[in-house]
Amino acid sequence: MARAGPIGVQRMLDADRAEDVTQEIWLAVVRGLPRLRDPARFTPWLFAIARRSVIDRLRTEYAREHETPARDEAPVEDPIEAVVARAELVDGLASMPVMEREVLVLHYLEDLSVHDCAQICQVPVGTVKSRLNRARRLLREHLNGKGYRS
Secondary structure: OOOOHHHOHHHHOOHHHHHHHHHHHHHHHHHHHHHOOOHHHHHHHHHHHHHHHHHHHHHHHHHHHOOOOOOOOOOOOOOOHHHHHHHHHHHHHHHOOHHHHHHHHHHHHOOOOHHHHHHHHOOOHHHHHHHHHHHHHHHHHHHHHOOOOO
16 A cells, blocks of 8 residues: 655645645656745645645535435544544544644644744644634634543
C-alpha cells in the first residue's frame, strides 16, 4: 500500500481514499517538477498540490453524496482504550469543517509554520490563526462531549 508520507493525506481522508489521492499527488509532482523554479520551496509546493487533490476528491464525493442516498454503516468498536481515544480524535477531525481541519493537520500534525500553512492554503496568516483557533475549539468541544476532559 502506498503511504501518504509527509503530505498528511492520510490525516484528511480514510486509508483507501488516501492511497488513491496520494498516487494522484505523486503523479502531479512528477509531471510538475520541471516547472518548479525554486527547489527550496518544494515542501509548500508539494502541500499545495496535496491540498488541491484532497479538496477535489472531497468536492467530488460531496456532489456524489447529494445524488445518491447515504448508506447506514455502523462503526466497528475496538475495546482497546488507546484505539478508542484515537478513533475519537479522528472522528473529531472528520466532523470539523475542511478548512479548519486542513490548517490543524498542516500545523500540528505536519509541523508546518503558520506562514507555510498560509502559503499552502493561499490565505493570509491571520486567517490561518483564526482557523487554528476555531479548529482547536471545535476539537475540544467534540472531545469534551465524548467525556474527555482537558
